[in-house]
Amino acid sequence: MPDPKLTKAWHGVPREMIDWHPTVNEDACIGCGTCVTGCGRGVYRFDFGRKKPVVAEPLNCLIGCTTCANTCPTHAISFPPLERIAQLLEKPEVHHVVEEELLARQDQLSWQEALPHPDRLVQLEVTQIEPIGQHNLLVTLKPHRESDCMCQFTPGQYLEIWVPGTPWMSRAYSIGSAPREDGRIELHLRRVEGGRFTTWAFEQMKVGDVLTARGPLGNFVIRSSLDKPLLFVARGTGFAPIKAMIEQQLKLTPQRNLALFWGVTDTRDFYELHLLASWAKSDPNFRCVLTARKISAGFTVPEGLKFRAGTCYDALAADPLEIAHRDAYVAGPLKTVQAVLQVLKRRGIPSERIFIDAFGS
Template sequence: METNMPDPKFSKPWHGVPREQIQWNPTVIEDVCIGCGTCVTGCNRLVYRFDYTRKKPVVADPLNCMVGCTTCANTCPTHAIHFPPLSTVFAMEARAEVRHVIEDDLIARREQLAWHDEIPHPDRLVELAVENIERPNPSTLLVRLAPKVKGECFCQFAPGQYVEVWVPDTPYLSRSYSIGNTPREDGSIDLQIRHVEGGRLSEWAFNRMKVGDHVHARGPLGTFTMRSPIDRPLLFIAGGTGFAPIEALIEQQLKLSPQRDMVLVWGVGDARDFYALDTLEDWSLADKNLRILLAAQRGLDTYTLPAGITTITNSVIDALHAPGLALAGRDAYVAGPPVMMPAVVAALAQEGIDHERIRVDSFGL
């Protein structure tokens, strides 16, 4: 009798996580299956065997299934195959140790994986000096970087764009950070770095970075820039340090079009994470056409917030449904972690903002 064993070639750890600890394999709903065999012969990892008597597939070696693959479900003519939600995979990818294994693998196999053709791109690689560091709360760093050589900078970036930054003197890959300001004459840029448990750039920035250090950065990159006609009212939504590109876009509008009708909704977990209250206060004093709403899950009652700013103890989603915001007809610019995006887009649709009027800048890993 044949014994089914996971093939070590397929069931090896997934980015460092033992395969046995990962719940990822197909489940066949037999009542719906018509026994065509597409899944059995289509999977080249021998996950399935075929019961020739009953004409049904059998999931014989579930650990052979490639994490994240759903090919057999996609090609099943009767939709008889189910998988756990992809959020299972995304949750593992969000773990620092998993990201590090992926990064280390890319570094170790560079010879094999590198794409050698040159792809022309308009961005540039420059060296910047750390000019100023502020730590408004335990989980955020506000960092100003200035050109090491005068004129060698991202002097003409569009507000909302981002740069790639390398941890000095390491082989690690770059990390992306939005520029939190509009272009300045001296070419300096502001980054808002959130603390990421186990994050390599975050660990360097929070524990070792000091004024005068030099970093390599590449940019400007990204298309999260102002695309709306001048007469269109705007809605800005920021989650956590998603405030950085939003800050740049609002600063741009306050310079170019100060009478513009704008709403800002910024959401965080704890009210102490609102690290730019001075800026918000300046904005609210200077521009009566900018409405600011801050949403925090906790801490608003014990925290002093600038006058003239509305607060709500709840999530960004609840804030979007707050009475009197008049969101319909606005163009929306949303920046924050991927996990908040589906709910935000759904809430905006509920408030009458079409999908094509929503621009998204998502970060996370």
């Protein structure tokens, strides 16, 4: 019988709905028993006659655990692909249950000693909300008090922001611009279906709201020497940190050679194309390739920019641009980032010269 203590719903998903348990390849198994005695959840029994493990209680297996496979001397144990769990974790409802669990056990789980960056809590006032592209919002924020400045910001960094009036935890968003003279910064928000912060932002946020935020945070910043040509690759709102970085480089190192590949799903998802076109026009060292899987009616490629149907990584693979000598900065959903990394490595950029900022798709 499955143990009810071990087969509780996994972050709200009934255990029996999740196919996660070991499978033993008996041909490879030498019957050592390590998996049987090593599992603390009673998943295995041992067939002493045949000297083989038996997966007797598959539902007792801990979701994501692969200890018995890792310790099997003959690699006889396999599991379903881990992507299956990653896909579950991408569902907002699962993520929300994890959040509720953390909050419910805060007294027990809270690490009291080192609140990260307690000095970086700031109050930011919403000054502008503007739809950009098909599914995105551009939100402009300014310091609510003088002490709330974003002066320490380095392009590429992010903020953590709380939904006002809720116990929910903060969400991270890249900052899409260096602070303007009056301290304003911009965020590019992509609507996540069912996501708590973006649902609030798209449906309730209004000019004048004051948000508590922590930041700027993160190490996704330009680390290359001044003479190094740079390659930027962005997918969707991964454009935000990349835009801030390019903006910085055009000002600080106008001679530096910069190339951007920016991919979206549908050409209606593009935004700020006028800005990219103005950069391409005014700076001969800036080159930009746009990509989209779907070309919607009315789309025209702004002068000075290039366009290719498909993905940013396919465009990158096919483009004649010499990239092996560049440092690369890549921002976007994890799956795209992984595909981009493969192309970059194939095209000669070693991993130590690739910097990434990945988020869930």
